[in-house]
Structure formats: C-alpha cells, structure tokens
Amino acid sequence: METDPADLAVRMDVAARMPGVLLAPSAPRAARLHGRLVTFWPHGTPVDRDDPDSAPWEATGALLARLHAAPLPRLLPPMRGPAKAARAVARLRAAGPHPAAPPVLRAWAALPSWARGEAPAPGPRALCHGDLHLGQLVRGPGGRWLLIDVDDLGAGDPAWDLARPAAWFACGLLSPGEWTRFLDAYRGAGGPAVPGNGADPWPALDIPARALTVQTAALAITKAVAADRAPDEVEQALVDACARMSGVEARPPELAPDATK
Amino acid sequence: MQCPKCHAPMHTYNRNGVQIEQCNGCRGIFLDYGELESLTRLEAQWGQQPPPPPAPPAAPQGYPAAQAPAWGAPHGGHGGHGGHYGHKRHKSFGHMLFSS
Ligand SMILES: [Zn+2]
Numbered sequence: 151m152e153t154d155p156a157d158l159a160v161r162m163d164v165a166a167r168m169p170g171v172l173l174a175p176s177a178p179r180a181a182r183l184h185g186r187l188v189t190f191w192p193h194g195t196p197v198d199r200d201d202p203d204s205a206p207w208e209a210t211g212a213l214l215a216r217l218h219a220a221p222l223p224r225l226l227p228p229m230r231g232p233a234k235a236a237r238a239v240a241r242l243r244a245a246g247p248h249p250a251a252p253p254v255l256r257a258w259a260a261l262p263s264w265a266r267g268e269a270p271a272p273g274p275r276a277l278c279h280g281d282l283h284l285g286q287l288v289r290g291p292g293g294r295w296l297l298i299d300v301d302d303l304g305a306g307d308p309a310w311d312l313a314r315p316a317a318w319f320a321c322g323l324l325s326p327g328e329w330t331r332f333l334d335a336y337r338g339a340g341g342p343a344v345p346g347n348g349a350d351p352w353p354a355l356d357i358p359a360r361a362l363t364v365q366t367a368a369l370a371i372t373k374a375v376a377a378d379r380a381p382d383e384v385e386q387a388l389v390d391a392c393a394r395m396s397g398v399e400a401r402p403p404e405l406a407p408d409a410t411k
Numbered sequence: 412m413q414c415p416k417c418h419a420p421m422h423t424y425n426r427n428g429v430q431i432e433q434c435n436g437c438r439g440i441f442l443d444y445g446e447l448e449s450l451t452r453l454e455a456q457w458g459q460q461p462p463p464p465p466a467p468p469a470a471p472q473g474y475p476a477a478q479a480p481a482w483g484a485p486h487g488g489h490g491g492h493g494g495h496y497g498h499k500r501h502k503s504f505g506h507m508l509f510s511s
Contacts, residue, residue: 183424183431183433183440184424186438188433188438188440189439189440190440191439191440191441192441193415193441194415195415196415196416197509199504199505199506199509200505202504205504205508234511281511283508283509283510283511284508284509285416285417285418285509285510286416288415298416299416318503318507318508319477319479319483320479320480320482320483320484321483321484322483322484322485323503323507323508324508326477326479327477329477330477333477350478351478352478352479352480355480356480359480360482366507382502383502384502384503384507387484387503390484391482391483391484394482394483395482397482
C-alpha cells in the first residue's frame, strides 16, 4: 500500500516545521527513486535496545506533549490508530482458531465503536504521532532526542499516543517507575491528553490502552499461529491483560473526575 | 549497515555519484551530512525553516505511586527492578517496546 503523495507532503511539512520535536527531513519533499516515493532524513542514533535503563522516558513524554500542543495542520489526515487496531484484529481472525484468541476478541468486542475504527473519536483532536514506540526516537544533530517517522502523523485523540506505553505498563512490561517518569514528563511539558496535577490519568487512557493491548496481543498471536508455537511469556502477558479486561467495565472519558488545578 | 528505524539491512545505491543507503524494510533513505548537497536536483528545493517554538518549562514532580487501570497487571513495589518483573522487562524490552 503506497502512501498518498498529498498526505505524505503534509506530514513532511509538519516534520520540517517542528525542529526540536520531530527530526526534520533533509529534503522538504519526497522524490521518486526507482519508481518509489522516498524521503530523505539525516542520520540519528537510535535508543539502545540492549539497555533498558538508558531508555529516554522523560524525552519521550516531553516530545509527545509538544507535538500534541502544536497547531493542527488543516489538511492532515485522521490518525489511524483505531484503524490499525482493527486491522490487527482482522488478521487474528483470519489466522484461524488459537486458544489465546478468545480473550483478545472478547476485549475487542467490549470497546466502543470509535476505538475499533468504526466511528469518529469523540473529544478534541490533536496532532498525533500515530505509531509511538521506542524505535521512533533518535538522537539528532546536537544530541537531543527527536521523534522520527511521519508516516502515521494524523489528527486524533492524543491519548492514543500515550496508549502504547500505558498498555506496556498495564501488562507489566514497563515498571511503575518508568511509566511515572514518562507520564510526569508529559504532564510537566503541558501535554493535553491527560488531566494535570496528579489527577487519575486512566479515565483518559483506559480505552486507548485497552485497544493497544488488544492490537499488540492480536499481532503476537497471529505470529505465534504462523510459527505454530505457543505464545511466549511476554505475549502471554498481553493475552492475560485482555482476559482481565472482561471482568472490568471500560471507563468512558465522560466519567472522568474533573481535573482540578 | 542496519536501518536505525526498523533494523532491516540497508542497501547501497549510487545516484548522481552519491552513495545512498536505502532500507530494505521500511524504504527509508539515509544520507550523511554533505551528501544531500551533492544532489543538485534536491538542492533547489531547500526551503527556509521557521525558528523552533519556545520549549515549555519542565515541571518535574514525583507521585508516590502510579495509578493503574483495574485490569492492569499486579506490580510488586514501585521500583520495577524486582524479581519476576525485572525478568519480563529484560525479555520484552528489545523487541516489544520497539515495534509497531
Ligand atoms: Zn528501515
């Protein structure tokens, strides 16, 4: 599936206009090279995959906050987070039966339609990265951390960008300490997706974090089915979280307690 | 050379005498500084970039305990480096926390 050139141009333009947040492209436009649309980026140093203690949680939170606070370009397409979750679930269904699939599909069925990509998201929209994980940060020129990969930039619920770390935390893959460093940095930099000052962020994060947990579990089981193996310990942690969701009703953001300053 | 974004192998192209590394996975292209200037066709497209927006002041605060969803995994303690938890953390970090 090739990216729409007009959408790509808008996303490239956003990256070029947010130095200090997004790695700016080396050239402002995509070019055709060997029949493909290609984009040009300066080299950056990625996060060390072998050193969890060096992960830049504060920078990740602060960069997201600044991204979410940026003006929303008028032509930016909708953020595709819910659509990608729906695609992962469709792939799981297509992969055939697997003992780990039912709790994941049950958790998916309990989500509201907007989180399943079937209706527009409620609430204010913000400029979203759309595919946040630790592979999306590099140290750019000058050594500062920057976000990379504009392919999924879109307008949507900014809580969706926090949902993958939130899901890792909820699944026990990210420690409370690391999660708090990330969330505090996001709030400290004025991030709009969650209420400030220690108010419970989960009314805002609950549904996106459930959706990301389902998405990640669905992709993991699909892979396990293809390889004809049982889910590993980490994959099982995602499935277990999906199973726990069925016992706990989703908390819609409307029921969030007022954020008091 | 590995792609810094998706870690797939990079393929080297030669274009107008300039070495270009393209990722076989995500198709991202990486140029060293200076190489771009050699690509005269792209040089003409250089635009002016606005100055960076002012950075919002950081207000770091610590909370005694992280709030969690009711369906969240039980976390033992708040340091996150203990037994059961630390094991899973190391196992998951390099791949789960780096993939879409
Ligand atoms: Zn790549």
